[in-house]
Amino acid sequence: MDTAIRKVCVIGAGVMGAGIAAHVANAGVPVLLLDIAKDGPDRDAVAKGAVARMLKTDPAPFMSKSAAKLVETGNIDDHLDRIAECDWIVEAIVERLDIKQSLYARIEALKRPGTAVSSNTSTIPLDHLVAGRSEGFRADFLITHFFNPPRYMRLIEIVRGKDTDPAVAGRVEDFVDRNLGKRIVRAKDTPGFIANRIGTYWLAVAINAAMDLGLTVEQADQIGGRPMGVPKTGIFGLVDLVGIDLMPLLSKSLTATLPQGDPYFDTVRPMPLVDKMIAEGFTGRKGKGGFYRFDKATRTKYAIDLATGEYRELQTPADLPADAAKDLGKLIELEGPSGDYAWAILGRVLPYAAMLVGEAADDIVAIDDAMKLGYNWKYGPFELIDRIGAGKLAARLRAEGRAVPAILDTVGDRTFYRVEGGQRQYLTRDGAYADVVRGEGVLLLEDVKLRSEPVLRNESAALWDVGDGVVCFEFTGKSNALDDKVVALLNETIAVVRERFKALVLYTDAANFSVGANLFLALWAVKSGAWEQIEQMIGGGQATFKALKYAPFPVVAAPAGMALGGGCEISLHADAIQAHAETYMGLVEAGAGLVPGWGGHGELLDRIAKAKGTPRGPMPAVGVAFETISTAKVSKSAAEARELHFLRASDGITMNRDRLLADAKARALALVDGYTPPEPPVYRLPGESGRIAIADVVRGFRAKGLATPYDEVVSGRVAEVLTGGDTDIIDVVTEEALLTLERRVFLDAMRDTRTQDRVTHVLQTGKPLRN
Missing domain, CATH: 3.40.50.720 (NAD(P)-binding Rossmann-like Domain)
Structure with missing residues (x-):
């Protein structure tokens, strides 16, 4: 069948x-x-x-x-x-x-x-x-x-x-x-299944406690947000995101189906403020605003006063003590509203989740996965209990005369999770430990790390043996930004793989592959007048990426999340890309007043020129590449990355993030037999005539207010590289010549104070400056 x-x-x-x-x-x-x-x-x-x-x-x-x-x-x-x-x-x-x-x-x-x-x-x-x-x-x-x-x-x-x-x-x-x-x-066939049952209870407990303790929404989101591994929205911001009008519907559903005696019924109470907000259209982000509101006309952020129901300007609460912000055990012991609120949430939600083991799910892993994936918690309920201490939690519940769920008695002073022999294990309902089993074809770097030491490592990157002769190069710096240490370890990696392994995969378990080069270090070097260091950074990166491209073994890039700037460029130098479906890829340097500096121009040009459907001649590929780079286009998916030519037709897309590393490894192994490095491309570029044509188009955009004065300058630099500089349509431009031109133009851009202003603005705000 x-x-x-x-x-x-x-x-x-x-x-x-x-x-x-x-x-x-x-x-x-x-x-x-x-x-x-x-x-x-x-x-x-x-x-x-x-x-x-x-x-x-x-x-x-x-x-x-x-x-x-x-x-x-x-x-x-x-x-x-x-x-x-x-x-x-x-x-x-x-x-x-x-x-x-x-x-x-x-x-x-x-x-x-x-x-x-x-x-x-x-x-x-x-x-x-x-x-x-x-x-x-x-x-x-x-x-x-x-x-x-x-x-x-x-x-x-x-x-x-x-x-x-x-x-x-x-x-x-x-x-x-x-x-x-x-x-x-x-999940088991019980009301609300797992995630919505716990999630709805959690939100109800947190909102009620904030009102009872007289907290502001900002204070509640500060305490009940990042310290507990909750997304940056916090409690009230999350309700705004999903829709305030959903709250009474979920409450009605659960009260109609949950068995009497369920702790959820203790959270159900009249909420005149919420009723009023819904009636007036303040249903969250999809409505006129919610617990938070943004006035576009005045660019002012507001928050609602939970006592009066009136909006007031956003307030920044006092910082939590540093140790309490990182240690849940200390957070719930704080004297005053912060500690009381933290305990009001965790002291109810965690026992509730523990109560559901065997009822809503067979094991703790299912409950933790449901909350991490369904509500974007960083830690599941049982991982949170481990951070507090199961014995400590049970003792406090008993001291308050409250019931202790059976699974808390079972774990005692142990932990719900442990690592034994390089294998992560979880506590079962009978008190034994069992391996956390991954699905067939799932390979996670976090599991590799439990059972091995890195082959190479420095402050910004690491190299891991993932089996069968394949190693994985992982970016580890802040936001996986690329710097001189990444470049240095890549050079070491190329030598090690050549001697000891079959293939290399570029991959990380982190949410984002890489946001690009470390602009803070580049700006610091500019302010210090360290131009030789900047030139070495650009030239060294170009040389290393080309060494990766022409290495005598296959290289497969496996990006997921953001692969921007240098993160995109290093992927373009791989023999193949196996991208997660949610890959947001782009050469975004123009937004910071720069141009791609690590070979991005040539690699994108080559992909476009060889793509099916691209007309012959130098100008069509140049025109497509110019539009993509000068406007800092970023794909909104891997499918769109293919349409933008960051991915070739032959590159793969993996839908399940958990399977990305395994798919990339398989792709690399499939390339091993008979592998030969690619032939260097040669380019026929239009030179000055192409730049004149592009400049006319950009002037038109500026005349319409679609480009700023400095956008026109930056676009001119992109055009200079893509058209080959001082060349003619009949000339052949080598890859090395294009890299030399790219390097010179990048350094020219970096010396411009308007670029420095853009870089500073990006670092401070995360947004491009329109100068």
Whole structure:
């Protein structure tokens, strides 16, 4: 029996259903999106409208506008029979049991046997959903709870019913893992599953405690934010992000389904302030504002007063004591509102999570993964308990006369996680330790580090043996910025790999591959007049990247997150790129008044010139490269990076972040047999005639107010490199000559005080200066 999922049907074109359909299309899989039939000439208007809206939405549900072509639209009345073409049917309609059951009856009569059917519900038990359905339908049914937005949130909670066929569920799980890039958490069929049950309780506890203790929203977000590993939004900022109007809906759902006696009921109380905010349209970022508000006209940030409900200018709370900001045990022991608030949150939320082991999930790993992936916590509840001390937490609960969850008694004074023999282990419900098992084909650098020492290391980079003759070069500096120490270790690495290994992968587990060169060091060198040092930095980087390119072994770059400036350039020098789907790649130097200095011009030119569809002649490739570099274009996905020619057609894209290193390693090994370094490119560039044509275009942009005076200067420098400097269209420009020109132009730009102003502004604000 063919078990591949080649086409998917999503029923329900609301925000979630449409987002799921878009993400299936992102994976390159055709999808049929159905919704109700609309009265009028176009009965498919609801589903079509959803696709049209997504093409305008930011952040974009589609990784490339071309992915939208894989979404077919229709309506349930006219096209439901087409589910027979599909291998997986996802129901994402309104959360009403009667409507869902009516739809399932129709689906059962039309689908092929063995076709998986899943619901995206987060509130209705699976047993209720399949009540009255046949044995065959129940075998094909499961819950697949995506998190919004489906493209960006890595968590999917999957619930199997007692009658679900493991083969059917396994087929869906494999697809959402490999094709959709999700990390699967298996949840039990309980209200809210894992993440929303704990997350909703956490937010309710935190908001109530802030009001009870008389804290400002800024104080609450400071205490309940980064010290606890919560995203920089904090508590109230996160509610603004997800939507304040969602709070009463989640509360209603959980109070209707949770068993009596659940601690969640203690958090439910009238919230007149929230009711007032929703009624007046202050529903968070999607509305007129929320607990925080930004006035665009005056460029002023406001926060709401939790006592009066009135807005006032944003206040910066006093810093927490340094040790308490880093040590949760000290934070909850602080005397006064800060310690009281920290304990009010952690002293309730952590025992609540511990109580759910065995009820909502089989083990602590599932609960920790659900909160880290679903709510972007840096640490899961049990990792937080380890940071406090399980015995210390249990003792304080007992001292307050509160119940201690069984798993806390089981762990005692031990930790929930430990490393044994280079293997991370977790505490099971029976008190033993078991290995944290990764899925087949998953390789994480964090696991490699537990069982080995680096082959090479300095302050900014490290080299790790990842097995089978492949080593991994990891950037380790702040934001993975590239500096002279990275360049130095790369040079050592090339020699080591040549002697002892087969291939090299450039990769990091960090959220961002590299934000580029360390501009702070460059600016410091300029202010110190250390021009020789700057020239060495540029020339040394160019030489090292070319040594990497022409090394006698394969090099594969595996970027994820931001790969900007030098992070993009080093990737362009690899034999192949295996990029995570969420890779944001670009040569952004122009935004800081600079030009790419480590070979980026030539590498991008070569890619564009060789790409299918690029017209012959020197000017087409130059024109495309100029637009990309001079406007500092950054791809919003790996698919878009391919459209911008940062990725070749032959380069790979990995949807699941957990599989990126393994995929890159496999790609490197596949290149080993018969490997020969690439031939150096030669360029035919237009010279002065090309620069004149480009300058005319830039002047037009400036006349329209689309470019600043210094943008015109910077663009001229980019054009000078891309057109080959003092050359003619009949001349051949070597790679080395282009590097020499690039280096000179970079240094000219660095000497310009207007560039120095831009670099300073970027370092201070993270944004480009429009001078």
